[in-house]
Amino acid sequence: MELSVILEIGTSYTRGIVIQPNENGSYKIIAMAEAVNTGVKKSEIVNKDNTITSIKTALKSLSLMCGGDIQIRSVNLIYSGGNIDCEQISGMQTLQSNNAVIEHSDIHNALQNAKTTHLQEDRFIVEDILLDYMLNGTQRVDNPIGMTAQSIHTNLIRLHVDKNRIENILNTLEDCSLDYEKVYISGLCSALGATTPQQREEGVLVINFGGGSTTWAAYVGKNPRAVGGIPIGGDHITNDIHCAFKTTAKISETLKRQYGSATIISKHQLLEYQQDFTNKVIDQCDLSRVINARMDETLRIIHEYISRDNLIEAITSIVICGKGALLNNLTTLTSNIFERPCKIANPPLPANLIKPGANTTAYVPLIGAAECCTKEAILEERKKRSDNKIKKIFQKIFG
16 A cells, blocks of 8 residues: 655644555554744744745655655645534434335435535534434434434534635645645544543543644544644743743743643742843742643633533543643643543654654654554555456456
């Protein structure tokens, strides 16, 4: 099967991986690279030229890691904006007679009816994911083929994003002479890349703390039940520190990474730094209060979202990932707010491809997208083989 390239254009970095899908459902990562991106703020492109430079730099690194003999013409895009939303939609198909046997055509019609659900014109549909089926409006089933009913409902979850923002990204890819094969949602990919099928079955919430946005996905059973994002990320914390202590952006970022804490530190400790050729100090306790205010707000917004329809009751654990996941004591704060155990994701990356000091947890959504791309590649390969068989049969019959 052909190589697949996965790209995420983030607020701080453009990250990409190249995978080789296998027919058994596994895949091999043969290249991974990242490039600094100064053209995106709050997960939205603000400087197209800088973003193009970042994309081309990342792709060049990927090509070199593959021996320099591949030309990347298309990518699978991971969208990580803070305007991700989801809603449940459904479609119904009445069967031709009472207690008729359900066929594939009945399911197809019910799915098509669901997909005609109106969406605001300023939104872009990324994906409609099937959740389950309902017979006669009461009985939920996973596979209704061969069952009898008077009607069948299909229940789906629709993922959609801001139309202008996603189109700006797609246009930027086009300016890089790139096509896109498919768009994936960061939160959904993070859940697939950070958890096992068993964890998802038991109920898990995965939160990706990016530089310009925070995305999440909640799984209960084999399907996602909530996916979303807000335009609040690690860069907002950096700006909070800058506003509170009048430090430069660079010093604010350093203080956050080295001494910051998501929980409030009660012990006072003076932190020394130099700015404008002057020695200055701030209290680590005060620094933690500034950071805690932002992180507490972010997590409570997500908690409120997940609490809809009592979904929070079905969540048994939480996994965090992304650029901001390494903030000191963030797992503790998350556990306290959600009252669930929390851990940092540890994605399965090839040791020989990891650069010293790299934030490996930031690659979690790319790992999840790799699983999706592999499934798509297998389906495409099977379709090609089926088409070839049909073609040979026709050639044999008609010459």
